[in-house]
Amino acid sequence: xxxxxxxxxxxxxxxxxxxxxxxxxxxxxxxxxxxxxxxxxxxxxxxxxxxxxxxxxxxxxxxxxxxxxxxxxxxxxxxxxxxxxxxxxxxxxxxxxxxxxxxxxxxxxxxxxxxxxxxxxxxxxxxxxxxxxxxxxxxxxxxxxxxxxxxxxxxxxxxxxxxxxxxxxxxxxxxxxxxxxxxxxxxxxxxxxxxxxxxxxxxxxxxxxxxxxxxxxxxxxxxxxxxxxxxxxxxxxxxxxxxxxxxxxxxxxxxxxxxxxxxxxxxxxxxxxxxxxxxxxxxxxxxxxxxxxxxxxxxxxxxxxxxxxxxxxxxxxxxxxxxxxxxxxxxxxxxxxxxxxxxxxxxxxxxxxxxxxxxxxxxxxxxxxxxxxxxxxxxxxxxxxxxxxxxxxxxxxxxxxxxxxxxxxxxxxxxxxxxxxxxxxxxxxxxxxxxxxxxxxxxxxxxxxxxxxxxxxxxxxxxxxxxxxxxxxxxxxxxxxxxxxxxxxxxxxxxxxxxxxxxxxxxxxxxxxxxxxxxxxxxxxxxxxxxxxxxxxxxxxxxxxxxxxxxxxxxxxxxxxxxxxxxxxxxxxxxxxxxxxxxxxxxxxxxxxxxxxxxxxxxxxxxxxxxxxxxxxxxxxxxxxxxxxxxxxxxxxxxxxxxxxxxxxxxxxxxx
Numbered sequence: 001x002x003x004x005x006x007x008x009x010x011x012x013x014x015x016x017x018x019x020x021x022x023x024x025x026x027x028x029x030x031x032x033x034x035x036x037x038x039x040x041x042x043x044x045x046x047x048x049x050x051x052x053x054x055x056x057x058x059x060x061x062x063x064x065x066x067x068x069x070x071x072x073x074x075x076x077x078x079x080x081x082x083x084x085x086x087x088x089x090x091x092x093x094x095x096x097x098x099x100x101x102x103x104x105x106x107x108x109x110x111x112x113x114x115x116x117x118x119x120x121x122x123x124x125x126x127x128x129x130x131x132x133x134x135x136x137x138x139x140x141x142x143x144x145x146x147x148x149x150x151x152x153x154x155x156x157x158x159x160x161x162x163x164x165x166x167x168x169x170x171x172x173x174x175x176x177x178x179x180x181x182x183x184x185x186x187x188x189x190x191x192x193x194x195x196x197x198x199x200x201x202x203x204x205x206x207x208x209x210x211x212x213x214x215x216x217x218x219x220x221x222x223x224x225x226x227x228x229x230x231x232x233x234x235x236x237x238x239x240x241x242x243x244x245x246x247x248x249x250x251x252x253x254x255x256x257x258x259x260x261x262x263x264x265x266x267x268x269x270x271x272x273x274x275x276x277x278x279x280x281x282x283x284x285x286x287x288x289x290x291x292x293x294x295x296x297x298x299x300x301x302x303x304x305x306x307x308x309x310x311x312x313x314x315x316x317x318x319x320x321x322x323x324x325x326x327x328x329x330x331x332x333x334x335x336x337x338x339x340x341x342x343x344x345x346x347x348x349x350x351x352x353x354x355x356x357x358x359x360x361x362x363x364x365x366x367x368x369x370x371x372x373x374x375x376x377x378x379x380x381x382x383x384x385x386x387x388x389x390x391x392x393x394x395x396x397x398x399x400x401x402x403x404x405x406x407x408x409x410x411x412x413x414x415x416x417x418x419x420x421x422x423x424x425x426x427x428x429x430x431x432x433x434x435x436x437x438x439x440x441x442x443x444x445x446x447x448x449x450x451x452x453x454x455x456x457x458x459x460x461x462x463x464x465x466x467x468x469x470x471x472x473x474x475x476x477x478x479x480x481x482x483x484x485x486x487x488x489x490x491x492x493x494x495x496x497x498x499x500x501x502x503x504x505x506x507x508x509x510x511x512x513x514x515x516x517x518x519x520x521x522x523x524x525x526x527x528x529x530x531x532x533x534x535x536x537x538x539x540x541x542x543x544x545x546x547x548x549x550x551x552x553x554x555x556x557x558x559x560x561x562x563x564x565x566x567x568x569x570x571x572x573x574x575x576x577x578x579x580x581x582x583x584x585x586x587x588x589x590x591x592x593x594x595x596x597x598x599x600x601x602x603x604x605x606x607x608x609x610x611x612x613x614x615x616x617x618x619x620x621x622x623x624x625x626x627x628x629x630x631x632x633x634x635x636x637x638x639x640x641x642x643x644x645x646x647x648x649x650x651x652x653x654x655x656x
Contacts, residue, residue, distance in 0.1 A: 151193045159192040161185065201523035203456060204502050206482055215484050221516045229516065232270075232503050236512040238263065241279070243493035244507035247287050247296075250330060251530035252499035252521070254293040257512050258284040266296060266309065269498075269514065276311030288326040290335070290349055291546060292539060297335055299323035304337060306349075319354050320345050325368040329375045332551050334391070336377055338365050344377065346391045346553060355553050356391035367407050371433070373416020375556045380407030384423055391553040398558065400436055402429060411451035411459070416560065418474045420459055422448035428461065430473055440477055452504075454497040454520040458482075460504055462492035467506060469517055485515055500525045500532060 164182055169175045206216060222230045238244065241259030248255055255269040262284060265277040275293075286299040290306070295314065297306050304323050306315040323337035334355070335347040342363060346356040360379060367380030376397065377389045384403035387396040403423035412419045418439070419431045428442045450462035459470045461481075465488065468481035487508050494507040500522055504515045525531070528545075531538060555563050 149194055151190060151197075155193045155196055156189065159189050159196075161189065199524040203523050204518035204520075206518050215481065218485055218515055221483075221518065225516065229502075232501065232514060233516050234272075234514050238511040242507075242509040242511065243491070244509075244512055245284075245286055245494040246496045246505045246507045246512065247289050248496055248498050248505065249289045249293050250291075250499060251525070251532040251534070252501050253532045254289070255498075255505065256287055256289060256296050257507060258287040258298060260284060264298060264307075264311075266293075266311075275309050276307075278311045280305070285324050286326045288328045288335070290328055291330050291333065292543060294539075295349075297326060297328070299326045299337060304335075304347075315352070317347060320347060324366050327368055327370045327377065329370065330546070331549070332375060332553055332556065333547075334375075334553060336368075336370070338362075338368050338379060340364070344379070344389055348553070350547060350550065358389060358391070358394055360387065360389070360396075362387070367410050369410045369412050369419075371412050371416045372414055374558060374560050374562075375551075376558060378410060378412065378419070380410050380421065382406035384425075386410065386419075386421065388558070390556045390558075392556065398436065400431070402431065402438075403427060408447045409449060409451045409462075411453050413453040413457060413474070414455050418453075420451050420453070420473070422451060422461075439474065442478070450492055450495040452495040452497055454504075454517070455499060455522040456519060458497075458517060458520050460495045460497065460517075462495050462506070465490055465492060465508070467492060467495070467504070467515070469504070469520075471519075483517060487513060497521070499530065 164185075167175055167178050167182070169178065218233060222233050236257075238259065241261040241263035244257050244259050244263075246255065246257050253268060253270065254266060254275070256264075256266040258264050260283055262279045262281050263277075264280055264284060264287070266275040267273060268275065280298070280300060283301040284298050285301070288297050289295075290297060294309050295306055296309075297304060299320075302321060304317040304320040304326070305313055306317070308314055320337050320339065322340040324340060325338050327336045328334070329336065333348055333350040335349050336344065337347070338344050338360070342360050342365065344358045344360050345354055347353070348355050362379060362381050364382060365379050369378045370376070371378060371388075379387050379389065381387065384401060384405055384407060386400045386402050386407060388398040388400075389396055402421045403425055405424035407421055407423050409422045410419065412433075417433055419433055420428065421431065422428050422444070424447050426444045426447055428444055428448055429438050430440045431437065432439050444461075444463060446463050448461045448463055450460075452460045454460070457472060457474060459473045461468045461470065465486055467485045467487070469483040470478045471482045472478075485506075487506065490508040490510045492506055492508045496505045496507075497503070497517075497520055498505060502516060502518050502520045504517045504520065506513045506515060527534075528542075531542070534542065551563065
């Protein structure tokens with residue numbers, strides 16, 4: 001049996017009367033619906049029982065429920081009605097499917113008195129059901145937005161750090177603290193997985209229907225992409241000062257090129273707006289941007305120079321002479337260079353000092369790469385050995401015999417787990433730096449003069465005047481390149497992938513070329529890490545934040561997670577080596593009136609010790625001054641003993 005009642009709320013008219021207007025209700029007992037709509041005017045009774053009976057007769061339902069307390073007090077005291085006149089607001093409702101009435105005053109038997117009480121529901125029997133009031137989102141036809149967005153299990157496992165250990169500690173405080181840590185970790189993993197849904201851009205790709213299809217060239221790619229992407233392919237013909245080396249900024253917005261005969265230029269390659277162009281009038285071996293596009297470092301024939309974005313010379317670093325290759329560590333603010341004298345030097349550009357100079361004992365080292373994962377510098381030797389260095393160690397951290405001939409080029413991927421090397425024995429090898437073992441080895445027609453990994457793991461290989469791009473070389477053996485390009489009669493000297501762009505920059509003997517490589521760059525960038533569209537204010541704030549987050553050079557090691565740990569040995573040494581004054585030898589005079597309290601006594605002891613140190617320092621200064629005076633007096637006495645000879649005749653000096 002279903003019972004549904006709806007009506008227009010009460011409206012008080014006069015002092016001694018009220019009206020129930022537009023009463024409508026239906027009772028479903030045997031499949032039929034009964035509708036009643038009457039206007040009932042009744043005098044307000046003085047007795048509560050009569051009021052209860054009138055309410056029951058008006059609704060057509062027998063009930064034994066009592067009226068709300070506020071209604072009872074108002075019925076019993078009609079004189080207070082003028083002071084406290086309730087207001088009533090009708091509500092909209094939905095009719096039952098078989099109801100013929102066009103209007104129904106309310107959605108349920110609810111009487112709402114504004115500011116007094118609400119939801120005074122009409123009582124019914126246990127077998128009667130009143131239709132629930134439609135909720136706001138249901139009435140508007142919208143779905144309810146969940147309080148916590150559900151993340152796909154696969155995406156959640158991608159960001160999950162590992163299995164949660166069992167929290168079975170005996171101490172309640174420990175269990176509480178561990179449970180709070182676990183909750184925070186789960187929330188951070190959830191937020192990281194949830195933010196992946198906000199990444200709007202998708203990486204590019206090249207899809208070949210058959211393996212026998214010819215490899216794509218740059219003209220075919222440029223014809224099938226949009227206009228803005230096609231403009232990223234360009235060629236700079238510079239036939240006088242090559243071969244050229246290239247360097248992109250961390251945000252991928254600016255490009256710098258340097259010729260071996262002194263040509264130096266920097267520009268915004270997306271808008272083709274030139275920042276500066278000059279000739280330094282001596283050979284340039286390598287170049288590298290510093291923490292942003294405001295400064296660039298060049299390794300010239302004699303010393304290392306730093307220029308600003310307008311080409312003005314800022315610094316000449318004479319401590320780094322005849323540098324062959326340069327690398328910059330942005331999180332440590334370290335400019336690293338390998339000299340012809342086999343010295344590996346680290347320059348802190350934030351303070352302008354050499355923090356470390358290590359003798360590598362490598363002759364004519366021209367191959368250097370940095371590991372983005374742990375900031376370790378890797379050097380290739382002419383004997384085929386790759387060594388890894390840190391500024392805090394005078395000996396190499398790792399020595400790897402990679403080839404039987406000299407190493408020609410080397411590159412490390414963005415994760416820091418894989419390294420690609422090429423040598424004069426015409427072999428290309430992929431190493432896993434976690435086990436220091438070769439994963440794959442390939443035979444080449446000629447040694448690869450340049451190698452570089454993209455942000456998404458593509459490997460670019462330059463062999464003479466050919467460029468081959470391979471996909472997923474770390475996990476699967478490769479048979480053919482994904483993309484190939486040839487620069488006619490111009491040997492390639494350097495390769496660099498542009499961050500956050502599907503662009504590969506190639507420096508060669510007669511200029512520079514920008515190539516399109518779909519799927520090379522990361523499509524979504526972190527504006528707090530590297531923002532290509534940053535204005536001057538954002539760049540300044542990012543520079544200050546980088547300086548505050550600067551990592552000490554001593555923390556560079558092979559282990560990536562070492563920065564997250566506490567060096568306990570160094571901490572204990574600092575604690576043990578700290579100065580602890582011996583207060584037992586200090587004798588204090590007897591003081592009264594609160595001067596013998598523990599805090600005052602400790603403060604007086606410290607004051608006496610400080611005074612004693614100052615007195616000892618003054619004694620040393622006085623002693624040193626006495627010694628200086630004695631030396632000056634002795635020198636004066638020695639000078640007075642020497643009397644020059646006076647001639648007898650003043651004119652004798654003119655005699656011949």
